[in-house]
Amino acid sequence: MQQFLDTTLGGLVLGAVYAAFALALCLIWRSTRIVNFAQAAMAMVTTYIALSLINADVPYWVAFVAALAAGFGLGALIERVIIRPVEGKAELNAVILTLGLFMVLHGLTAITFGVQHRGFPAPVSTNAIEVGDTSIGITPFGILSIVVVAVVMAGLVVLFRFTDLGLRMRASAFNGEVSRLLGVRVGRMLTLGWALAAAVGAVAGMLIAGGDLVNPSFMDPFVIYGFIAAVLGGLDSPLGSVIGGLILGLSLSYVTGYVGEHLAPLVALGILMVVLLVRPSGLFAAAAARRV
Amino acid sequence: MFAVEELSAAYGPVKALNGVTFTAARGQVTAVLGANGAGKTTLLRTVSGLVRSTAGTVKLNGKDITRTATEKLTSYGLSHVPEGRGVIAELTVTENLRLGGLHRATGSEPMPVGRVFELFPRLGERREATAHMLSGGERQMLVIGRALMARPSVLLLDEPSLGLAPRVVSQIFDLLRGLVQTEELTVVLVEQNARSALSIADHGVVLNLGKVVASAPAAELAADEQLRHAYLGF
Amino acid sequence: MERLRSLLRPVTSVPLARHVLVALIALVVAMAVIGSSSQYLQTRYAEMAYFAIAAGGLTLLTGLSGQLSLGHGALMAVGAYAATLVLERAGGETLADVFLALLTAIAVCAVVGVVVGVPAARLHGPYIAGATLTLAVAVPRLANQWEALGGEQGLQVPVPRASELPAWIQDLIWFFTAVEIDQYSFLAYLGWLLLAITFVALANLSRSRVGRRWRAVRDDDVSAELAGIHLGRARVVAFTVSAMCAGLAGGLMAMNVRLTAPGAFTITLSLTLLAAVVLGGLGSLTGALIGAGVLAFLPHFATDLGESLGFSATQAAEVTPVVYGLVLMLVILLAPAGIVGSLRPLLARISSRTSSLGATKEKTP
Ligand SMILES: Nc1ncnc2c1ncn2[C@@H]1O[C@H](COP(=O)(O)OP(=O)(O)OP(=O)(O)O)[C@@H](O)[C@H]1O
Numbered sequence: 070m071q072q073f074l075d076t077t078l079g080g081l082v083l084g085a086v087y088a089a090f091a092l093a094l095c096l097i098w099r100s101t102r103i104v105n106f107a108q109a110a111m112a113m114v115t116t117y118i119a120l121s122l123i124n125a126d127v128p129y130w131v132a133f134v135a136a137l138a139a140g141f142g143l144g145a146l147i148e149r150v151i152i153r154p155v156e157g158k159a160e161l162n163a164v165i166l167t168l169g170l171f172m173v174l175h176g177l178t179a180i181t182f183g184v185q186h187r188g189f190p191a192p193v194s195t196n197a198i199e200v201g202d203t204s205i206g207i208t209p210f211g212i213l214s215i216v217v218v219a220v221v222m223a224g225l226v227v228l229f230r231f232t233d234l235g236l237r238m239r240a241s242a243f244n245g246e247v248s249r250l251l252g253v254r255v256g257r258m259l260t261l262g263w264a265l266a267a268a269v270g271a272v273a274g275m276l277i278a279g280g281d282l283v284n285p286s287f288m289d290p291f292v293i294y295g296f297i298a299a300v301l302g303g304l305d306s307p308l309g310s311v312i313g314g315l316i317l318g319l320s321l322s323y324v325t326g327y328v329g330e331h332l333a334p335l336v337a338l339g340i341l342m343v344v345l346l347v348r349p350s351g352l353f354a355a356a357a358a359r360r361v
Numbered sequence: 362m363f364a365v366e367e368l369s370a371a372y373g374p375v376k377a378l379n380g381v382t383f384t385a386a387r388g389q390v391t392a393v394l395g396a397n398g399a400g401k402t403t404l405l406r407t408v409s410g411l412v413r414s415t416a417g418t419v420k421l422n423g424k425d426i427t428r429t430a431t432e433k434l435t436s437y438g439l440s441h442v443p444e445g446r447g448v449i450a451e452l453t454v455t456e457n458l459r460l461g462g463l464h465r466a467t468g469s470e471p472m473p474v475g476r477v478f479e480l481f482p483r484l485g486e487r488r489e490a491t492a493h494m495l496s497g498g499e500r501q502m503l504v505i506g507r508a509l510m511a512r513p514s515v516l517l518l519d520e521p522s523l524g525l526a527p528r529v530v531s532q533i534f535d536l537l538r539g540l541v542q543t544e545e546l547t548v549v550l551v552e553q554n555a556r557s558a559l560s561i562a563d564h565g566v567v568l569n570l571g572k573v574v575a576s577a578p579a580a581e582l583a584a585d586e587q588l589r590h591a592y593l594g595f
Numbered sequence: 596m597e598r599l600r601s602l603l604r605p606v607t608s609v610p611l612a613r614h615v616l617v618a619l620i621a622l623v624v625a626m627a628v629i630g631s632s633s634q635y636l637q638t639r640y641a642e643m644a645y646f647a648i649a650a651g652g653l654t655l656l657t658g659l660s661g662q663l664s665l666g667h668g669a670l671m672a673v674g675a676y677a678a679t680l681v682l683e684r685a686g687g688e689t690l691a692d693v694f695l696a697l698l699t700a701i702a703v704c705a706v707v708g709v710v711v712g713v714p715a716a717r718l719h720g721p722y723i724a725g726a727t728l729t730l731a732v733a734v735p736r737l738a739n740q741w742e743a744l745g746g747e748q749g750l751q752v753p754v755p756r757a758s759e760l761p762a763w764i765q766d767l768i769w770f771f772t773a774v775e776i777d778q779y780s781f782l783a784y785l786g787w788l789l790l791a792i793t794f795v796a797l798a799n800l801s802r803s804r805v806g807r808r809w810r811a812v813r814d815d816d817v818s819a820e821l822a823g824i825h826l827g828r829a830r831v832v833a834f835t836v837s838a839m840c841a842g843l844a845g846g847l848m849a850m851n852v853r854l855t856a857p858g859a860f861t862i863t864l865s866l867t868l869l870a871a872v873v874l875g876g877l878g879s880l881t882g883a884l885i886g887a888g889v890l891a892f893l894p895h896f897a898t899d900l901g902e903s904l905g906f907s908a909t910q911a912a913e914v915t916p917v918v919y920g921l922v923l924m925l926v927i928l929l930a931p932a933g934i935v936g937s938l939r940p941l942l943a944r945i946s947s948r949t950s951s952l953g954a955t956k957e958k959t960p
């Protein structure tokens with residue numbers, strides 16, 4: 070029972086981070102119909118930027134904001150320079166392009182910062198919380214992670230639902246030409262979408278790294294887990310991505326806890342295939358069929 | 362006033378628009394007529410900068426707006442309702458309308474969404490519905506209402522009658538006629554449905570193979586039997 | 596000249612015969628080159644051969660049936676482990692053991708290819724990319740799970756001793772190259788022999804009715820379906836064939852590297868294979884060969900470059916993936932048809948016959 074509780078709590082924390090990551094993919098998918106396979110590498114880069122700042126005695130939360138800003142800038146830059154030429158082209162082109170970007174960012178980070186593991190600090194304790202004299206499977210940093218992800222999500226909901234900017238961004242994503250005819254600067258909105266997504270990815274990177282070791286590969290599993298979580302939710306639905314992230318986080322936590330850590334990716338693959346083949350439009354899609 | 366002079370455009374080697382010239386007077390409906398593939402849609406898309414013009418000019422109230430970026434045109438007072446009713450299906454009726462008002466003609470007063478609901482009560486009943494649930498006629502009302510939100514002085518409409526029942530068409534056309542008077546609108550109405558269009562238009566321009574083959578007061582065109590048979594199909 | 600041409604016509608006009616002829620000539624040239632090379636170069640050539648086999652399979656899949664696989668590194672892992680386990684059990688000292696191991700690798704990968712290919716046939720674009728990428732991550736990790744697979748440390752691979760080879764082979768090699776065969780040259784010869792056989796088979800397959808069917812599926816799946824082509828089946832066959840190639844390549848890789856461990860089959864390996872295929876031009880076997888050459892020889896130059904820039908050894912090793920990544924990006928942004936595809940109009944003028952797998956269009960499938 071104790072183990073089950075611990076595994077569940079661990080899964081929720083993990084799921085929250087997957088959710089943030091899936092949300093980032095979803096934002097980009099909605100606006101440009103591209104799955105950004107470089108998302109994890111981008112987040113890894115911004116996490117290293119934060120680490121350098123922290124090592125230079127910059128306070129943690131300042132470095133956190135810097136990582137977010139760096140993600141924002143990196144996302145905008147990448148959309149403008151690299152992605153723009155393939156928007157609306159054959160879908161394989163964008164896939165290969167973002168994979169290439171993944172390799173480049175990965176390699177450049179390794180060259181710049183080295184491949185060795187480095188400790189990454191956390192702003193609050195990463196030791197399990199104790200109630201009475203039993204420790205329960207969640208840490209203050211885990212709780213903080215969930216809170217941060219929830220805040221990010223609430224922020225996005227407010228942006229998209231209640232602001233004019235959010236309305237412009239949604240309109241651009243759904244119908245670029247009509248939006249242009251209505252005066253919306255669609256190009257800018259797409260850039261902004263990538264920038265926001267990368268900033269959300271940067272937050273996820275900070276949460277994954279906190280209290281743990283980082284090396285240039287530390288985000289690699291998120292290339293696939295973020296994708297799977299987003300597909301679970303249907304790729305198109307931000308809420309779906311969040312729920313997909315939680316489901317995936319819990320499932321993998323149970324697999325790791327009860328079956329074997331190394332089987333987690335295989336189980337993830339199984340979940341992905343079942344969803345793609347049985348419910349191609351994701352677990353929560355209303356009606357619109359999706360061609361996978 | 363809205364004027365097009367010697368406007369040309371091409372899709373690769375295909376010349377779709379070949380030196381088109383006409384003016385649409387303020388406060389009037391100018392119908393642009395012609396068979397399938399005559400170049401009507403291309404004309405509007407070239408005016409809006411969605412298709413690059415190869416020659417010619419477009420003037421809006423004396424200002425040259427040829428090759429102005431598409432996104433800027435609403436701020437100059439030109440709204441284009443594209444062919445096939447460009448509702449943004451994923452947004453609600455109200456959101457579509459709000460979007461239309463975000464980039465209005467410079468210096469104009471914002472238009473309350475409620476004003477559109479007065480013009481089109483049917484839309485008011487469905488204000489929270491997602492646009493993909495609307496009927497064809499409702500969608501047409503929505504896109505016209507959305508265009509009005511930008512307070513245009515010139516409204517370009519591409520085949521508003523497409524796929525609508527005759528009763529709905531005449532309803533929408535009557536509304537248009539009324540708007541022209543109350544809002545001081547200049548309307549360029551592209552239509553294949555020449556008979557209905559001419560019934561509300563002041564002036565008519567007939568296109569064929571990208572060229573203007575006739576330009577005359579609407580009543581005159583409607584009376585010209587030869588022209589009607591050759592180009593207008595009624 | 597004209598007479599020679601007419602004499603050869605029966606050969607050159609039959610695709611199979613032509614492919615065999617080209618392959619034989621290429622093989623003889625390769626043998627001569629390998630025989631006169633240093634041990635270092637022989638190892639590179641052997642590496643080029645197995646990369647080319649894997650890339651050839653992948654190019655068949657991506658270029659012909661329009662499906663993408665980022666999981667071929669995983670399939671190579673399956674082939675490598677299968678071959679290693681057989682070599683371990685059999686002793687792995689004789690030529691028969693080697694072929695048994697490689698055939699097992701191919702067979703196991705054929706099965707895995709069907710298992711993966713059936714669901715993959717229903718996916719496209721980013722979905723198949725994500726699914727196969729997951730495969731690339733998941734499969735090598737299994738080795739950590741089961742002791743029999745050697746865990747993180749991996750398994751040693753016994754390699755045949757050159758002296759155990761049948762005398763006639765030793766003599767034949769000596770006759771051709773005037774150099775005694777040793778372990779390194781043996782693996783290079785073996786690799787190129789199997790490469791030649793694989794490419795003849797692949798070229799032939801692509802010219803056949805099956806190949807035409809795949810292209811139809813790639814170019815327009817709706818009309819292919821209308822023409823009565825069973826989409827799913829065509830894709831599954833393509834996937835299986837390319838998985839078999841990856842299995843063979845994995846088996847050869849195991850013998851060359853002499854250690855089969857999960858760390859060798861990273862996402863980067865899968866992406867690297869993709870780089871080779873994209874670089875060469877999707878759908879061209881010649882391109883796959885060129886791409887494989889780059890994979891085998893580039894790391895050396897890239898590492899040198901890195902060291903001359905003052906990087907440490909571990910940093911310099913990272914120059915290679917950066918180059919691959921840049922290659923992927925630049926090809927997509929500047930020359931979507933790849934090297935061979937971009938040169939093809941030029942090549943076509945020089946010779947009307949190419950050994951390619953059929954034209955790749957500007958639009959990548
Ligand atoms: N995107 C395009 N690419 C190439 N040719 C086009 C394109 N759009 C239109 N055309 C061609 O340009 C010509 C004019 O087309 P256009 O759409 O302007 O006609 P239209 O008068 O609006 O016809 P309809 O009444 O059917 O809407 C036609 O011959 C058409 O085939």
Ligand SMILES: [Mg+2]
Pocket residue numbers: 401402403444520
């Ligand atoms: Mg038209």
